[in-house]
Amino acid sequence: MKDSDMKTADRPDVSTISSELDGMSLSIVIPAYNEEGAVRETIEAVRAAMNPQGIPYEIIIVDDGSEDRTLEIARETGVVVDGNQVNTGYGASLKRGIKRAQYEYVAIIDADGTYPPRYLPPMLAMCRDQDMVVGDRGAAMKNVPLIRRPAKWILNKFASFLAERKLNDLNSGLRVFRKSELVPFIPLLPQKFSFTTTITLCMAANGKRMMYTPIEYGKRVGTSKIRPMDFLNFLILILRISTLFNPLRVFIPLGMVFIVIGTIKFLIDLTYEDLSETVIFAYLAAIMIWSLGLIADMISRLHLRP
Numbered sequence: 565m566k567d568s569d570m571k572t573a574d575r576p577d578v579s580t581i582s583s584e585l586d587g588m589s590l591s592i593v594i595p596a597y598n599e600e601g602a603v604r605e606t607i608e609a610v611r612a613a614m615n616p617q618g619i620p621y622e623i624i625i626v627d628d629g630s631e632d633r634t635l636e637i638a639r640e641t642g643v644v645v646d647g648n649q650v651n652t653g654y655g656a657s658l659k660r661g662i663k664r665a666q667y668e669y670v671a672i673i674d675a676d677g678t679y680p681p682r683y684l685p686p687m688l689a690m691c692r693d694q695d696m697v698v699g700d701r702g703a704a705m706k707n708v709p710l711i712r713r714p715a716k717w718i719l720n721k722f723a724s725f726l727a728e729r730k731l732n733d734l735n736s737g738l739r740v741f742r743k744s745e746l747v748p749f750i751p752l753l754p755q756k757f758s759f760t761t762t763i764t765l766c767m768a769a770n771g772k773r774m775m776y777t778p779i780e781y782g783k784r785v786g787t788s789k790i791r792p793m794d795f796l797n798f799l800i801l802i803l804r805i806s807t808l809f810n811p812l813r814v815f816i817p818l819g820m821v822f823i824v825i826g827t828i829k830f831l832i833d834l835t836y837e838d839l840s841e842t843v844i845f846a847y848l849a850a851i852m853i854w855s856l857g858l859i860a861d862m863i864s865r866l867h868l869r870p
Contacts, residue, residue, distance in 0.1 A: 591665030595657035655759030699738035699779035727768035815857025
């Protein structure tokens, strides 16, 4: 054998999962950047979870230009190893690994020890009737640093607003999906950390079958790769998803704000029998915003059509 909105139990019983995986196979993509302290343990944990299932699976480590022994250790374990010559980004590593995957079902999991691989078999079983199954960290998100929680909360709420459905965990790094359903969206997926956010919105905005299942979330081994500069990337991400996913949900209400302002000012001006420039600018701003929204909507439909 090769390395080859619903709830589940926190600790799945492996013996009850095997029969549900008949005829299935799984490619497990693990991006790694300077994870020499955890990559071997992650691979061993994945094997421990998958070997008892008796199905074909493969483990693909994608090294993102690590400066430590991550690449060397990964090769010692005998798994499939690919890599970027320089540090290109989390999303770039995942895209490389997904393209190399030989099976229809693909899982992604981090190499830092935060996501328990024991959830892979039950998530694969759920994916038989889904296009993507996402690990919902839920209360376990208490491990996320306080400084990052407001941005995550804002992004989750905004993404749920655009998707017109509740998205429990927007950027969970543990998920199983059908490769054939994801490949058409690869050109839209970013090179950096917003990969998981974008993939979630791609699936939700295009009507794909997606479900969440609760998982535990551990403390990472090593240091976080998030940098202060990523706050700027967060703002760019907000702008990107505003225009790419259901843009009229944003542009129409924003245009209405200027219409209301212009109308109120117009009624005030009537009492003085003098039409001010504010009224004209407010109405023009509304027209421009709606026009941009329509253009963005047309572009969105071209990119996200099945």
